[in-house]
Amino acid sequence: xxxxxxxxxxxxxxxxxxxxxxxxxxxxxxxxxVTALACAIAVVVFAFPWPYRHRIEVQANGARLVGxxxxxxxxRMLDGQQAIALPSGDxxxxxxxxxxxxx
Amino acid sequence: MSEPGITERxxxxxxxxxxxxxxxxxxxxxxxxxxxxxxVHDAFLQLWARRGRIxxxxxxxxxxxxxxNLSRKRRRWRRTKAFLSGAEVLLExxxxxxxxxxxxxxxxxxxxxxxxDRLPEKLRGVLLLTEFAEMPHQSIAELLSIPSGTVASxxxxxxxxxxxxxxxx
Numbered sequence: 009x010x011x012x013x014x015x016x017x018x019x020x021x022x023x024x025x026x027x028x029x030x031x032x033x034x035x036x037x038x039x040x041x042v043t044a045l046a047c048a049i050a051v052v053v054f055a056f057p058w059p060y061r062h063r064i065e066v067q068a069n070g071a072r073l074v075g076x077x078x079x080x081x082x083x084r085m086l087d088g089q090q091a092i093a094l095p096s097g098d099x100x101x102x103x104x105x106x107x108x109x110x111x
Numbered sequence: 112m113s114e115p116g117i118t119e120r121x122x123x124x125x126x127x128x129x130x131x132x133x134x135x136x137x138x139x140x141x142x143x144x145x146x147x148x149x150x151v152h153d154a155f156l157q158l159w160a161r162r163g164r165i166x167x168x169x170x171x172x173x174x175x176x177x178x179x180n181l182s183r184k185r186r187r188w189r190r191t192k193a194f195l196s197g198a199e200v201l202l203e204x205x206x207x208x209x210x211x212x213x214x215x216x217x218x219x220x221x222x223x224x225x226x227x228d229r230l231p232e233k234l235r236g237v238l239l240l241t242e243f244a245e246m247p248h249q250s251i252a253e254l255l256s257i258p259s260g261t262v263a264s265x266x267x268x269x270x271x272x273x274x275x276x277x278x279x280x
Contacts, residue, residue: 015223015238015242015270015273016135016139016223016227016242016243017220018131018132018135018243019134019135019138019144020131021130021131021134021144021147021148021151022144022145022148025126025130025134025148025151025152026123026126026127026130028148028152029126029152029155029156032152032156033156033159036156
């Protein structure tokens with residue numbers, strides 16, 4: 009077909025097309041071993057039995073206990089547990105140290 | 112017949128040779144410059160991913176068919192989005208490339224693109240491929256899996272419809 013038959017003008021594509029294409033190719037084609045390694049690390053991190061996990065749970069229970077007491081809820085202490093009042097600068101805030109029991 | 116396999120150098124050469132015509136085909140479907148370039152890039156990335164299974168002498172055909180299909184998909188998606196949001200489909204015209212370009216020319220250009228957008232897909236595909244692919248009708252017929260005579264008749268019909276539509280506008 010000759011140019012005289014052309015109906016539509018030909019536009020130039022946005023500049024830097026080749027560079028963008030290569031960038032996309034390199035970004036999208038992560039080698040499989042790298043992806044597999046990243047997955048393996050994630051599994052190890054989340055499945056590992058951290059030694060401090062239990063202590064964090066105990067502290068969370070203690071915080072809930074104080075919160076429920078301050079809102080007027082009746083709180084029952086578990087056998088062998090102790091709540092020791094700690095000094096607080098704010099009269100509206102009461103602090104307790106929870107000890108004993110499962111620890 | 113050559114063995115399957117495309118080297119990086121062949122891939123790059125194909126890009127430099129076909130970027131402009133493929134972009135122009137995609138642009139007439141998606142009517143957005145960046146989206147048209149993304150469509151061409153998608154086709155080249157597909158070719159790169161399948162480079163071990165495609166022969167260098169058929170890569171040209173592969174790219175034209177890919178860009179045509181990807182452009183059709185994007186066009187459908189664009190129209191669905193516009194329908195759901197109630198917004199009008201926007202036509203993004205490239206900046207004028209000469210100082211004598213004026214508002215009247217831009218308006219004419221816009222009307223032509225919108226008229227092409229309203230053509231039935233069978234006519235639009237043939238018209239745009241004959242405009243930009245720089246292939247004989249026989250090759251376009253092979254790309255679209257239709258007889259060679261149908262390419263000529265569809266192009267003729269498409270031009271007739273465009274002419275009639277632009278005359279009434």
